[in-house]
Amino acid sequence: MTTTTTFEEGPAVEPHTFLEPSYLTSENTLSSWLFTRDHKRIALMFFASITVFFFVGGGAATLMRMNLATPHGLLQPSLYNRMFTMHGIIMVWFFLIPSIPTTFGNFFIPMMIGARDLAFPRVNLLSWYVFNLSGFIVLYSLIMGGADTGWTFYTPLSTVYADGYVFAAAMAVFINGFSSIMTALNFVVTIHRLRAPGMTWTRLPLFVWGIYAVSVVMLTATPVLAMDTFLLAVERFIGIGLFDPRHGGDPLLWQHMFWFYSHPAVYIMILPAMGVVSEIIPCYARRPVFGYTGMTIALMAIAILSFFVWAHHMFVAGISVYSGVAFSLLTFFVAVPSAIKVFNWTVSLHKGRISFDAPMLYALGFVLLFTLGGITGLMLATLAIDVDVHGTYFVIAHFHYIMVGATVSAFFGALHYWWPKMTGRLYPEMWARFAAILTYVGFNLTFFPQFVLGYLGMPRRSYTYPPEWQSWNLLSSAGASILAVAYLLPLFYLGWSLFWGRKAGANPWGATGLEWITPSPPTKHNFERTPVVTLGPYSYDPDEDSFITQEGVRHVR
Amino acid sequence: MSDSAQLIPEVQYATLEQQGDTAQLGMWVFLVNETIFFGALIFTYFLYRTTYPHEFEVAAKDAVLWCGSVNFALLLTSSLTMVLAVNAAAQDERPRRMIIWLVATAALGCAFLVVKGYEYYLDYQDKVVPVAHYEVKPGEGSAGELFWVFYWVGTGLHAIHLTIGIGLVLYMLLWRIRRGEIGPAYYAPLEVVGIYWSFVDTVWLFLFPSIYLVGRS
Numbered sequence: 001m002t003t004t005t006t007f008e009e010g011p012a013v014e015p016h017t018f019l020e021p022s023y024l025t026s027e028n029t030l031s032s033w034l035f036t037r038d039h040k041r042i043a044l045m046f047f048a049s050i051t052v053f054f055f056v057g058g059g060a061a062t063l064m065r066m067n068l069a070t071p072h073g074l075l076q077p078s079l080y081n082r083m084f085t086m087h088g089i090i091m092v093w094f095f096l097i098p099s100i101p102t103t104f105g106n107f108f109i110p111m112m113i114g115a116r117d118l119a120f121p122r123v124n125l126l127s128w129y130v131f132n133l134s135g136f137i138v139l140y141s142l143i144m145g146g147a148d149t150g151w152t153f154y155t156p157l158s159t160v161y162a163d164g165y166v167f168a169a170a171m172a173v174f175i176n177g178f179s180s181i182m183t184a185l186n187f188v189v190t191i192h193r194l195r196a197p198g199m200t201w202t203r204l205p206l207f208v209w210g211i212y213a214v215s216v217v218m219l220t221a222t223p224v225l226a227m228d229t230f231l232l233a234v235e236r237f238i239g240i241g242l243f244d245p246r247h248g249g250d251p252l253l254w255q256h257m258f259w260f261y262s263h264p265a266v267y268i269m270i271l272p273a274m275g276v277v278s279e280i281i282p283c284y285a286r287r288p289v290f291g292y293t294g295m296t297i298a299l300m301a302i303a304i305l306s307f308f309v310w311a312h313h314m315f316v317a318g319i320s321v322y323s324g325v326a327f328s329l330l331t332f333f334v335a336v337p338s339a340i341k342v343f344n345w346t347v348s349l350h351k352g353r354i355s356f357d358a359p360m361l362y363a364l365g366f367v368l369l370f371t372l373g374g375i376t377g378l379m380l381a382t383l384a385i386d387v388d389v390h391g392t393y394f395v396i397a398h399f400h401y402i403m404v405g406a407t408v409s410a411f412f413g414a415l416h417y418w419w420p421k422m423t424g425r426l427y428p429e430m431w432a433r434f435a436a437i438l439t440y441v442g443f444n445l446t447f448f449p450q451f452v453l454g455y456l457g458m459p460r461r462s463y464t465y466p467p468e469w470q471s472w473n474l475l476s477s478a479g480a481s482i483l484a485v486a487y488l489l490p491l492f493y494l495g496w497s498l499f500w501g502r503k504a505g506a507n508p509w510g511a512t513g514l515e516w517i518t519p520s521p522p523t524k525h526n527f528e529r530t531p532v533v534t535l536g537p538y539s540y541d542p543d544e545d546s547f548i549t550q551e552g553v554r555h556v557r
Numbered sequence: 558m559s560d561s562a563q564l565i566p567e568v569q570y571a572t573l574e575q576q577g578d579t580a581q582l583g584m585w586v587f588l589v590n591e592t593i594f595f596g597a598l599i600f601t602y603f604l605y606r607t608t609y610p611h612e613f614e615v616a617a618k619d620a621v622l623w624c625g626s627v628n629f630a631l632l633l634t635s636s637l638t639m640v641l642a643v644n645a646a647a648q649d650e651r652p653r654r655m656i657i658w659l660v661a662t663a664a665l666g667c668a669f670l671v672v673k674g675y676e677y678y679l680d681y682q683d684k685v686v687p688v689a690h691y692e693v694k695p696g697e698g699s700a701g702e703l704f705w706v707f708y709w710v711g712t713g714l715h716a717i718h719l720t721i722g723i724g725l726v727l728y729m730l731l732w733r734i735r736r737g738e739i740g741p742a743y744y745a746p747l748e749v750v751g752i753y754w755s756f757v758d759t760v761w762l763f764l765f766p767s768i769y770l771v772g773r774s
Contacts, residue, residue, distance in 0.1 A: 110569070117569035119579050185586050193579040194569060219586065223594035231601075234710060238688045241706055242601060248609060248700035253601060525568055 020528075022424065022521040037121035038524060043107035044422070045128050046098065049135060053094035056139070058487065060087035065446075065480040071467045080463035081148035082164060088151025089169055090142075093176045094135055096403055097265060100272035101218075102131070102183055104414045105211045107422060109187055111515035111522065112205050114196025114531040119189040127182035134176035141168035150461060152262070155243035155254040159235045167236045174229040177222045184218035187211050196514070198533035202296075203550065205513050205537040206289065209296050210275020213303040217264045217271070221307070225261035228254065255317055259310035267306040269403050270370075271299060273410030274341060277363045280417050281345055283511045284360035285352030286545060288538040291344040298337035298344075305334050312381055316390045324383050331381035338374050342367060353542040357509075358432030362413030365440045366406050373401025376451065394454025397447045405443050412439065412490065419494065420504030424521040427501060431493040438486035445479025510557050512539055512549050564743050577745030584749045588756050591718075595760050598714070602707045602767060609700040614772035616701035619685055619694065620708065624676035625769040628669050629761065632719075635665035636758040639726075643751045646744040652734055655747075659730050662754070666723045673716055680708075711764050718757045725750045 020026075023040045033041055060083045067073040067080055075083065106124065110117055118124050141147060147164040149157050158166050191204075191212050204212075232254065235241025243254045282289045289295065311319055311327040345367050354360070376398040380386050389395065412435075419427050449472040456472075458465055465473065507516040514531050515522075534552035541547065546556040570576040606613045642658035649655065684692035687705050694701065729747055733739050739747050 115569055117567075119569065120583060121567075121569070123583075181587075181590055185583060185590070188586055189579055189583045193575065193582060219590050220593055223590050224597045227594055227597035227601075230714075231598075231710065234706070240688050240702060242605070242703060246699070247702055248605075248612075248698070249703060250608075253604070257597065257601070530571075 020523045022519070023524045024424075024521050026524045035125070037117065037125060039106050039110050039118045039121065039124060040422075040522065040526075042121075042124050042128055043103050043105075046102035046106060046131070049128070049132055050095050050098055050103065053090050053135060054487075056142075057087050057090035057095055058484065060084070060090070061480070062484060065477040067463060068465070068473050069477040071465055071470055071473075073463050075463060077463045078148065081461070082146035084461055085148050085150055085164075085169075086138075086142050086146050089138060089147070089173065091403075092151055092265070092269075093173055094131075094138060096269045096407055097180060097218075098131065098183070099269075099407070099411050100276060100414060101187070101211055101214060102127075104207075104276065104418060105187060105272060106183070108418065108515050109190060109208060109211055110194070111518065111526050112208050112513050113191065113194060113199050114514050114527065114533065115190065115194035116525040116527060118186045119194055120186050123182050124186050127179045127186070130175060130182065131179035134172045134174075134179065137168055137175065138172035141165040141172060144168070152258060153229075153232060153254070155232070155235075155251040156245065158232060159241065159243055167233055170229045170233045170236065174226055174233065177226045177229075180218050180222050184215035184222075187215040188219065191215075196531050196533055199514075199550075200533075202293070203533055203536040204296075205275075206278035206292070206295055206299075207272075207275035209299050210271050210273075210278070213299040214268050214271040217268050217303050217306060221261045221264040221268070224257055225265075228257040228261065252314070252317060252319070255314050256310070259313045260307070263310040263313065264303075264306040266399070266402065267302055269407050271302065273366065273407040274299065276410040276414040276417075277345060277366050279511075279513070280359045280363040280413050281348050282538040282540055283417075283509050284357055284363070285349050285354050286510075286540045286542040286547070287348060287350075287352035288540055289344065290347040290350075291340070292536065292538070294340055295344055298340045301337040302334060305330070305337070309334060312386070315383060315386045328381055328383045328386075332378065335374065335378055335381075338370075342371055342374070351542065353545060356433070358427070358429060358436050359413045359417035361433055361436035362409045362416065362439070365436065365443075366409045366413065369401050369405030369409060369440075369443065373398055373405060376401065389454055391460055392454035393450040393458045393460055396460050397450035397454060400447045400450070405447065408487075409439060409443075412436070415490065415494070417509070418515075419497070420508045421515060421518075421520050421522070423498055423501075424504055425497045425501035426504045426508060427497045428493050431489065435486050435489040435493075438482060438489070442479050442482030442484075442486050446476050446483050447479070449473070449476040449479070510547055510555065512537055512547050514550050517549060517551060564738070573743050577743060577748075580745045580749050581752065584752045588752065591756060595714070595763070598707070598711055599763055599767060602711070605700070605703055605707070606771070609698070609703070610772075611696070612698045612700040613704045615694065615697040616685075616704035617768065617772060619680075619683055620769050621676050621679050622769050622773070624672055624679070625765050628672050628676075629765045631665050631669045631672070632758045632761050635662050635669070636755050638662045638665065639751045639754045643744065643748050646739055646747050647741055650741060652740070655739070656730065656734060659726055659734075663723050663726045663730070666719055666726070669719060670716060670723075673712065708768055711768065715757070715760050715764055718760065722750075722754050722757050725753065 023038055033045070036042060063075060063083050064080065064087065067075045073080065144165050147162065147166045147169040149162045149166055153166070153170060191208060231242050235243055240247055242249045243251050245251060278289055278295060309327060309331045311323060312331045315324050380395065380398055416427060416432055453469055453472050456469065458469055504520045506519050517531065518526055531551055533550045535548055535550050537550060539548035544556065546554060548554045564573060566573045566576045570579065638658045638661040642655050642662060645654035645658055680686065681690055684690050685705050687702050687709070691702060729739065729750055733746055
């Protein structure tokens with residue numbers, strides 16, 4: 001089936017796009033959006049929702065960094081407590097966890113495996129409504145005055161002493177979990193049952209593997225959080241419960257159950273990002289990804305190991321030193337598959353034909369920031385160091401390197417990489433590169449000083465600090481303002497490109513996946529005929545600058 | 558009953574068979590998730606039970622054993638009628654037998670809820686509603702109230718699941734079967750409801766001995 005065609009650069013609109021309208025224009029009524037079953041439209045609706053929450057959570061972060069620019073702060077201490085709590089809750093559950101799966105996963109999983117939709121389109125739509133319902137509840141909690149327990153809702157602070165809208169916030173998290181579960185269930189079943197002929201497990205793009213791994217984690221971890229927050233809400237509501245020491249309850253049980261979910265949740269946030277980067281790097285290095293099998297095993301290994309490390313969040317919470325040692329050791333194991341992935345991404349660049357387009361800049365930024373976040377994670381896994389820096393800005397800096405530096409970079413990388421496919425328009429490349437570099441600079445300027453502050457002993461969640469730490473805090477706040485600009489920029493130039501951007505061809509980057517054989521933007525049911533897959537992903541050849549799509553068609557650039 | 562012209566697979570499926578298989582897989586995956594949800598509750602229950610064995614034993618003696626046992630029998634029987642309904646759907650062109658078994662299933666489910674409601678009434682009279690209407694019995698200490706938190710949360714969540722199950726059976730009866738969409742050619746939706754029903758039954762299989770039987774000899 002291998003034929004050779006010449007790949008044309010620039011706007012090449014395929015003839016059949018004129019025959020059938022795209023998914024965006026096939027129906028135009030409001031109800032055709034609100035009741036759609038099209039995974040692509042639902043992906044865009046999710047994108048709109050999480051973008052709102054990204055900027056709400058970002059607004060809270062802005063207030064925090066403004067407050068910390070001076071030692072004595074701007075905000076009332078109680079307001080500062082509410083700000084960091086709402087920042088955490090919104091960013092974790094309403095942006096990071098749904099971010100890549102509900103948008104790019106929703107849009108591209110069916111397309112990458114050659115399916116016409118997800119297995120359960122109605123469940124997919126319901127997931128969006130449930131997500132927004134939980135979103136309204138969390139916004140209600142925020143507007144009414146917010147919660148001040150931190151995003152971790154530690155008991156008995158959250159059940160007995162906190163006077164904010166903890167019940168509403170906990171219910172929002174509980175309901176949000178249903179949305180996670182529905183989306184994850186859809187992905188698992190779709191990937192199992194709706195692959196096109198020839199799309200074997202070893203031919204799946206790594207993004208699909210990443211989403212598969214994350215869906216398994218979501219399905220198995222989220223119900224524990226659901227039960228945990230349910231019990232918390234009951235206790236908060238009726239005033240007696242299982243975490244209440246006055247009745248013999250154990251507050252630590254909350255922490256165990258919470259981290260049993262929330263540590264895997266960290267991998268829920270990073271695994272899809274790893275998948276995205278595994279798509280972008282081969283495409284812009286024009287070279288097959290190094291160690292495909294190792295990558296898939298590493299993804300699944302991270303997913304499984306994530307369930308055995310939760311208590312490393314509790315080294316100073318009063319667990320026994322023996323379980324501390326055991327969890328410390330188990331945490332080190334996670335570094336092995338993570339390191340395999342970093343090595344493989346790096347080697348994938350070797351002898352490639354690298355172009356530094358915006359998605360690639362974001363992807364490379366991901367690898368660097370993930371490495372730094374990962375290495376500091378190893379430091380924190382060490383029992384002795386963790387006891388010293390636990391609850392300081394060192395921890396804050398560490399997990400922001402992973403969750404913001406790595407995941408949000410990958411999110412923006414994915415957004416640029418797939419933007420032409422989603423909208424049919426090319427984004428302005430120079431602006432995008434500028435934003436990518438600005439993100440990297442702003443991010444490091446914001447969070448690297450926090451490593452230093454943490455090592456100096458600055459506690460997290462404090463609205464004030466001794467004046468001698470002001471220069472580091474000022475650097476961090478200055479970086480945050482740069483980061484804010486870098487995150488706002490795409491809003492403008494991507495918005496501009498929607499109307500005035502150059503029209504994109506079916507495959508503007510010369511990529512191999514099945515999603516690129518459809519017109520940009522795709523038609524309502526993605527494929528006119530079911531594609532037949534003959535090859536694995538990433539058949540790039542840097543020497544001849546050619547590539548072979550998964551259908552086996554060879555193109556020379 | 559309308560003809561089988563409606564029986565075309567949804568756009569993302571090649572065949573009805575694929576659609577049915579996928580629906581079943583979806584339910585099984587969902588039940589993995591549900592198992593962990595209830596598993597977390599039962600796990601914490603036994604954690605506390607081993608921490609406060611004596612207090613929990615004393616408190617558990619006030620649970621109304623006959624209500625739990627009757628419900629156990631009702632629900633197990635309902636799983637049997639459910640399976641017979643699925644069996645009838647697979648074999649009979651005419652839906653009569655399937656409808657009879659489904660009505661029996663829904664009726665048994667409702668009977669369970671009635672008995673459960675009566676038990677809650679007895680519980681209220683016995684003053685075992687934490688906070689609202691509670692009296693500490695001799696020997697149970699302050700941890701006894703924790704048993705009752707588990708009791709209400711566990712049986713309450715189970716009752717909600719059962720109510721959803723009855724709703725699904727009614728949806729099958731009043732909508733899908735009336736429209737002639739369930740028959741030997743395609744009965745996957747009914748089978749999916751059946752799998753869910755058996756799961757709700759299985760949850761009671763664990764809750765019943767944990768609440769009513771442990772430590773009562």
